[in-house]
Amino acid sequence: MFQKVLIAEDADLASSGVRKALEELEIKNIEFTQYCDEAFIKFKNAIRINEPFDLLISDLSFVGNYNEQRLNSGDELVREVKKEDPNLKTIMFSIEDRPFKVKQLCSDLELDGYVWKSNDALKDLKKAISLIKEENFFISPQLAHVLKSKESFEITSFDIFLLQHLADGLEQREISDELKKKGIKPSSTSSVEKRLKLLKENFNANNPTQLVAITKDFGLI
Template identity: 25%
Template sequence: MPERIKILIADDHQLIIEGILSYLKDIDNLEIETTNSCDEAYGKIKVALTENPFDILFTDLSFDNTDAGCRIDSGENLIKTIKQEGHPIKVGVITGHSETNRIFNVIQNLNPHAYLLKGKCNTNELNFAIQKMLANEVYYTHEIHQKLLKRALIEIQMDDVAIQILKELPNHPKISNLEGIITKDDGSFLKIRSIENKLAKLRTDLQANNNTDLVLKAKELGILD
């Protein structure tokens, strides 16, 4: 008989946990535990290390049930703690957070083996993600993969001038005020016509309706802080 796969699910909403369990019940050879807090998840992982360690942790990112007594108050901090301490467990994210900037930061900084979206995963996807994780490979659900791809393509199109314009745009009520501020590679200032042309291209690339929308899109993609 194949070795059982031990999984821990951490989410502060019990209904979400029940939904995930309903999908996992159709997958063979799983041993599953659940918890509603990051502190308890961390404790379970530590205790299990000595005899029967967990193979996989699936965690949400945001936990609303935290208080001043919590040591670990978010899924990000739980993942960070586990990785810093070198625990031999594969980590996957199951969350409702689909903002490109949040996704990019989590994947860039924490390198989870999987990133799935609540309400959109099913038995087949979870099974596929589990197999990928056990093989030390990554799995991002299609929507996540598409958002990362779009951000990467936009980032390739971003040069220093574009970044300057996007950063300065919220600080000036008139586009003409940017003349004498935006510089080219040789240190000379960009003329207003060139700034306007660059803005028009940026609005097209980021599918923005206007300059305010452009800045919001840049922030959503993580191009601006």
């Protein structure tokens, strides 16, 4: 079992539950932080004194602090610690359940586990810790379909650009102009029109407004 665990969680109630779950697994060396910057400092100091953490459990979203923070979210924290220690085990412990967002986090951050803050969160957290110790990936059962589904339609950074500007109220011609300014190709109005049409068909949206609403729900924008 893990010997030294760092928890980044700004909710006291969640923190106490996490501590209880870890103690039930007989993990004694547990350190808590309420902000990502503080967590990163603890992480670096542990390496400096040659007593590194072997597991990081982090929330995704954090309430703002009066002091300006360099790291403001769990995904930023995970990216930073992975630069220092690529082998560090990481679990995201979050209320975020939008399919695209969860899939993106698991893939981009190379997480070892994703635990959804549901009624079974602490039970799932204990399962996750036990599984990832044996080099297995864990995701809460309610979200397992997110990673199992094989989407034939791939969302690209170009699509995100179009959707974001569509959400900002830009017309197709204006989006075309923005693409040209950024040097992104294809940038013609007809290309924008064709891609948005394909996106509407994929998401079963009848109009641009509905497309924006649906893709927001999916966590794309």
